[in-house]
Amino acid sequence: MDLLTALTWFSCLAFIFFGINCFYSKFIASEFMRYGLPKFRNLTGYLQLIGAVGLIVGLSFxxxxxxxxxxxxCLLMLAGFAVRIKIKDNFFKSSPSFGFAVLNLFIALKAFSIYF
Known part of the structure; x- marks a missing residue:
């Protein structure tokens, strides 16, 4: 398995997990309340699931x-990072969203360099 495939699968599985949790996790619901964005929780879940499916379908076809x-x-996670910074979470608490933004930017750049 090459690096692009491994990272894409990792990101895909993570976003399936996060996306499903947006609908069912009480902790995630409370976090969106803390962010002041409770109306965006379901949208975020759908976007994460759509993105995850797009990663795997894109990798295959x-x-x-x-x-x-x-x-x-990447953009979704950058927005999440910005929200965390705006509500004054420290960098450590904000770093997972930043890390996933960087990971997905790397996937995009690596795929571009391989296929184009």
Whole structure:
């Protein structure tokens, strides 16, 4: 398994987990309340699940879809990071969203360099 495939699967599985938790986890619901964004919890879950599916379908069938999905997840995680900074969470608490933004940007750039 090459690096792009491994990282894509890791990101995909993580976002499936996070996306499903947006609908069912009381902790995630309370976090969105703390962010002041409770109306965006379900949308965030759907976007995470759509992005995860796009990663795997893109990896298997369409490099363009892989790039678009990974860039979309990167932007979603950058927005999450910005929200965390705005509500004054420290960098340690904010770092998972930043890490996933960087991971998905790397996936997009790596896929672009391989396929185009």
């Amino acid at each position: 369409s490099p363009i879809l892989l790039i678009i999905s990974s860039l979309g997840l």
